[in-house]
Amino acid sequence: MAHLFPSxxxxxxxxxxxxxxxxxxxxAKTWEGDFHxxxxxxxxxxxPVKIYLDLWHGQCRGAHLVDGSDGAxxxxxxxxxxxxxxxxxxxxxxxxxxxxxxxxxxxxxxGKVMRAVKATLDLVNCAAxxxxxxxxxxxx
Amino acid sequence: MWxxxxxxxxxxxxxxxxxxxxxxxxxxxxxxxxLHALGFTERVAARLRKAGLETSCFAEVEPEPSLETVxxxxxxxxxxxxxxxxxxxxxxAMDAAKAMWVLYERPDLRADEISPLVTLGLGAKARLxxxxxxxxxxxxxxxxxxxxxxxxxxxxxxxxxxTLPTLAIVDPALTMxxxxxxxxxxxxxxxxxxxxxxxxxxxxDFSDGLCLKAMEMVFEYLPRxxxxxxxxxxxxKMANAAAIAGLGFGNAMAALAHAMGHALGAVFxxxxxxxxxxxxxxxxxxxxxxxDGRYADIAHALHLxxxxxxxxxxxxAPCWMDEAEAxxxxxxxxRGLMRQIGAPVSAAGMGxxxxxxxxxxxxxxxxxxxxxxxxxxxxxxxxxxxxxxxxYAYDGPTVDF
Numbered sequence: 001m002a003h004l005f006p007s008x009x010x011x012x013x014x015x016x017x018x019x020x021x022x023x024x025x026x027x028a029k030t031w032e033g034d035f036h037x038x039x040x041x042x043x044x045x046x047x048p049v050k051i052y053l054d055l056w057h058g059q060c061r062g063a064h065l066v067d068g069s070d071g072a073x074x075x076x077x078x079x080x081x082x083x084x085x086x087x088x089x090x091x092x093x094x095x096x097x098x099x100x101x102x103x104x105x106x107x108x109x110x111g112k113v114m115r116a117v118k119a120t121l122d123l124v125n126c127a128a129x130x131x132x133x134x135x136x137x138x139x140x
Numbered sequence: 141m142w143x144x145x146x147x148x149x150x151x152x153x154x155x156x157x158x159x160x161x162x163x164x165x166x167x168x169x170x171x172x173x174x175l176h177a178l179g180f181t182e183r184v185a186a187r188l189r190k191a192g193l194e195t196s197c198f199a200e201v202e203p204e205p206s207l208e209t210v211x212x213x214x215x216x217x218x219x220x221x222x223x224x225x226x227x228x229x230x231x232x233a234m235d236a237a238k239a240m241w242v243l244y245e246r247p248d249l250r251a252d253e254i255s256p257l258v259t260l261g262l263g264a265k266a267r268l269x270x271x272x273x274x275x276x277x278x279x280x281x282x283x284x285x286x287x288x289x290x291x292x293x294x295x296x297x298x299x300x301x302x303t304l305p306t307l308a309i310v311d312p313a314l315t316m317x318x319x320x321x322x323x324x325x326x327x328x329x330x331x332x333x334x335x336x337x338x339x340x341x342x343x344x345d346f347s348d349g350l351c352l353k354a355m356e357m358v359f360e361y362l363p364r365x366x367x368x369x370x371x372x373x374x375x376x377k378m379a380n381a382a383a384i385a386g387l388g389f390g391n392a393m394a395a396l397a398h399a400m401g402h403a404l405g406a407v408f409x410x411x412x413x414x415x416x417x418x419x420x421x422x423x424x425x426x427x428x429x430x431x432d433g434r435y436a437d438i439a440h441a442l443h444l445x446x447x448x449x450x451x452x453x454x455x456x457a458p459c460w461m462d463e464a465e466a467x468x469x470x471x472x473x474x475r476g477l478m479r480q481i482g483a484p485v486s487a488a489g490m491g492x493x494x495x496x497x498x499x500x501x502x503x504x505x506x507x508x509x510x511x512x513x514x515x516x517x518x519x520x521x522x523x524x525x526x527x528x529x530x531x532y533a534y535d536g537p538t539v540d541f
Contacts, residue, residue: 026523027509094341096515100256101141110255114297118509121520 002131005085006039006049008065010130015063017126018055024126025058028119032056033112036066038079044135045082055123076108082134089128095120144346144391147270147281147305151380155311156271159187167269168222169197170213170237171229175273180314184228184271196220198240201229204288204295204405204412205236207251214243217266226269227305230326231277231412234270235285238303241268251287252296260302270305273314275365275378276326276413278333278386280308288406295402297512310383312376320366324481327362327378328417330354330385331474332397335420337389339433340516350388352441357381359442359477366481396423396517400529403507407500410490418484421471422532423517425539426525428467432518439466444473486536497534504530 003010018024032055039049050066052074066072084103087093096117098104106113113120150158167188171181176199185195198213217225217240225244227237239251245265249258270280279285284299315323331354337343338351357377364374394416400423401416427433438444439461461469475485484490487497505526508514514521521529525541532539 023522094515096512097142097342101143102257103141106257109253110257111252111296111298114255114512115510117512117515118520121515 002133005082005089005132005134006051006065010132011051011063011065013130014053014127015060017129018060018063018123021122021126024119024122027122028055028058028116031058031116031119033076033108034072034074036072036074036077037085038077039085040079040081042081043083076106076113078104078106080104086134088124089130089132091128095124142342142344143301145283145301145304146387147308149281149308149310149383151310151383152376153312155309156184156187156313158309159184160190162188162191162193162224164191164193164223166194166196166220166222167224167226168217168220169195169199169226169228170201170240171197171199171227171233172201172203173199175199175229175233180228180273184226188224188226193224196222201233201236203232204286204409205232205239206288206290207296208290210236210239210243210251210287213240214247217244218247221265223266224269225266226271227279228271228273230272230274231279231286234272234277234279234305235287237268237270238279238283238285238305239287239298241266242300242303252289252298254298254300254303256300258300260300262302263306267306268303269307269309271309271311271314272379272382274318274322274326275315275375275382276329278330278382278390280305280310281383281386282390284390286402293406294507294510295406297402308383310379312372312379315375315379316372317369320369321482323366323369323378324362324483325411325413325417326382327358327365327413327481328420328478328483329413330378330382331358331362331477332401332413332416332420333385333389333394334358335424335438335470336395336397336513337385337392338438339424339427339435339518340393340395341518342393342516343434344392347388347392350384351392352438354381354385354388355438356442357384359473362477363480393516394513396427396514396519396521399508399511399514399517400504400533402511402513403504404487406507407503408490408492408496414483414490417478418486418490419533421474421485422529422539424467424471424474426521426529426541427517427519428463429539429541430519431463433463433467434518435470436461436463436466439469442470442473444469487530487534488536492534494534497530501527501530
């Protein structure tokens, strides 16, 4: 079943994908750090949308779509437009190149992320494995 | 969106003369103790003085420079307040100079915070000149640099597009008489840069031609430079090949052989070029098993003959092979080159015992998985495949998975 990105359903599907990924479990076994992924306004996104992920030792301990302000102060905030996330999930844009060319903006310790590039890639692979739609179906 | 970055490059015979008229007030030379003792610092400093610059020097860069060393060097630079910093040496000295340049201009940063995401604002105080004395690293033409965190026992791949040298001076006279073993090790680094820059995921139209040209030059001139350290043509061509490959992979990226080579170098303290060169054939075989490496392009560009050990580029008419045949031909050509220049083709050939290697295997895999260059491989190994690759490269069987 396809999930609309971004949505609570999509985030739940991502959490499941992460927690069933042996590759991510292995490559992120020492990772400790939580994220806000912010989808910036533009296209059909009117207000910024935030996804919270708590990633810990190769597992996702928690994931939710942030409703308003969740009061969380995650270690990392990654921001970008919907089109960039889509291109990454569709494997048309390398996530590290997206960060280096500042198509995605990172707040947090880039050095820590760069020491976990394989885990980053495996996380993106988890996102890519979620069957995703990016446009709301219009009724005829 | 991506970028192509290049320093101004002064190359060829007597390129060092360019320094005679360098505008500026003070130049600070960063180098290693051996080059300093051999008089290389003075060769450069004399020219800078001729141009009217006051000079000073930090000659304490060790192989695989540590964070501590770059902090000490940056402190010395701040005291001297130069408007030029000169990285003179192999990759270690040039890499250390890049880091010291940043720390001089941005004392608020730690070295390990230097990343493409941080706007550094370099150039307000000084500019950087890179002068290679080996033909390998290509650091004179790239913005990346590698430092060692001695506390954690790991190498840190750092850099920003701003840490590209302002000026690279590629003077083959500085590599004349380099010992053959160093010539061989560094030359294999050039080859690994070129092959991985061409076959990795971040390859691009701007870097492709540079990588192919550098490969061609290595196969033709490295054996001559190793056989006769005073072969002026071979030295010049290898010096140029190193910078060309630097431009190639520096604007694309290296890949799996570098990730594995960095790991082996960190654990067993083997020379960088020897490590990445040794792993290159294994990683080509691994990538080619899934048909992703563009090795047919390389085989065609190098005029590689068909399969068989001892194959030598340019001994046959251009041929068209599929990826598997091309990878086999390329591996045979690389192994032939390695034997010709006396380079080890396996970890066992480096004198590492099987017991040591097995004991270090988990650490090798951890380090390779944490290396930025693993994710730019056209085929990215999972943990089990990575461990198997290290084992295969220990004593040399053909990669069959």
